Amino acid sequence: MSEVAPRIDDTGAASGVAPGRAIVELVDVSRIYPNGDTVVRALDRVSLAIHPGEFVAIMGQSGSGKSTLMNIVGCLDRPSSGVYRVNGVDVEDLDADALAELRCSTFGFVFQRYNLLPSLTAAENVAIPAIYAGTGREAREERAHALLARLGLGERAEHRPSQLSGGQQQRVSIARALMNAAPVILADEPTGALDSRSGEDVLALLSELNAEGHTVILITHDPDVAAHARRVVRFQDGRIVADERREAEPARPPLPAMGPARRGGLVRFLPDLAEAVRMALASMVANIFRTALTLLGIVIGVASVITMLAVGDGGKQSVLERISQIGTNLLIVRPGAPGIRSSGDNATLLPEDANALAAIPGIGAIAPERSSRYTIRYGSADYFTSVSGTAPDYLVARDWPMAEGVMFNAADVKAYAPVVVLGETVRRNLFGESSPIGRYVLVKNVPYEVIGVLAPRGANAFGQDQDDVALVPLTTGFVRVFGRQFLNSVTVKVDDAGNIPAVEAAITRILTERHQAEDFQVRNTAQFLETAVETQNTLTLVLGCVAAISLLVAGIGVMNIMLVSVTERTREIGIRMATGARMSNIMLQFNTEALVVCSVGGAVGVGLGLAAALGVEWMGATILLSLMPPLLAFACAFLTGLVFGYLPARKAAGLDPVVALAYE
Structure with a gap:
């Protein structure tokens, strides 16, 4: 476990450290950079001790090593060799997060180029270090405004850096350095x-702050600037060439007490997450056009998932309803050997076969049927439709109610009665909206009395209009319409679905014995249902896969945009690290941005998908909306942000603070 930097007490000395101990101490510190086959010694065995309350100017020309020294002193960089201690703690023993803790609690940076975040106000820039110190929002906003007021910027607190002069921006930078009551202020060419x-x-x-007890380390190449310090350390070629103390350090009042130490666990994570969400929303607003393009992929992916699943589920529901209209406890016997498609004009299935099947136990209704298409005439109106001769149990077998009138009965069948029951489509085409009951229609020039109208059923599972039909007694149909006495089908309704296999076996046995051949087919509507469900499920799966692919593509787009964002905001990442952000803070910020983008896109996509599904329904398609597809789509969008935001977030968190701050 890495050590945490000791806290500074009210005197500016490290807690538990003897008075007079250096707050910053370097012993034989070197910093070496590889340069091809050679190396560059930015620092060469530097030894330096700076005590609490000093005002030290590190002076030298460009390339002398003074900025490298500041990076090491501020824990932005590590020495290649030697020992560097802060309040007696060797930084070599600290990991990246412990160094971030040290920067947060001990050092305040004042940069030459201010390094303010352009998308934040002055007060928000000042408050950044307090975010990573775990200070509550209200407390840090109050302190940020107080510091700006002290520095003469109280009325400019809500202005962005672009609205401030250079001197005002530098004062904002100084206020940021003071936010966590840092005992050491590192000023790199502040003028x-x-x-x-x-x-x-x-x-x-800076002199005023030093007089209040802050240790000020000033990096400069200007002798006039260095003259403000009480101690001047001159650098040349990575070495100290002079260390001059111009006057003794006066007695100073103790520093203000620092804020609470950073919290851990869930207590720390939840505020960090809330801040990450707020910063993510601010970043989205600041880059609204890019955000909109990023959202577009997520929106399309989520909307397509919802719309396609709604259409797929609607199609499946429609098929199930149509099959259920036929009946799920039905066995349909048709002429023709199994596997051979029959035209229906096959004389192998006879009325006597239907009579024989009626004796099978477990049968609730049986309806032999013979049908063909003929023209029905009423007055001057003609309509070409399907005329079916059947038994009174036809409606029972098909679970088909009457809209008006009655169904013909057994007496009508026995008497060859010229009566007809019309489907809704036939009624509408011949009689309009008036009732046809009691009127006569002609079929093959034979008058039939209309005694009933079937309730509307719509299309069946195969898209055929079930209402385009006229029913007559089977015997009447044989004599007056069809001529030849054979059946197109026999519909058998089984009382209990559990008895279907036994009844089907009995039908097969009886008809095989009667025909001495298997010249018929027995179809189970439950198998129709199973086949239809499997087909629709496959279709829905295909649609879902297409939508999932669009979400995957959108996720890749999010990752690409976030990687670009990391590159564009490299300096911002360096600033946040310099002000105390740990790797986990940077990871959380960028991962949260991806999550927020995908979550907002997911929410918009859910709304758009529901609207698109309703639009498809308005155009005539059948849809089925349920809670699961929107939840699934939104969860996929959220996971897309989590998965595809990780790599950019890790890249951002892994940046070197020094390199990030120097990025153009």
């Missing part, structure tokens, strides 16, 4: 980008 008057104001402010 380099300022005019002379603004530069003097900044130096005066």
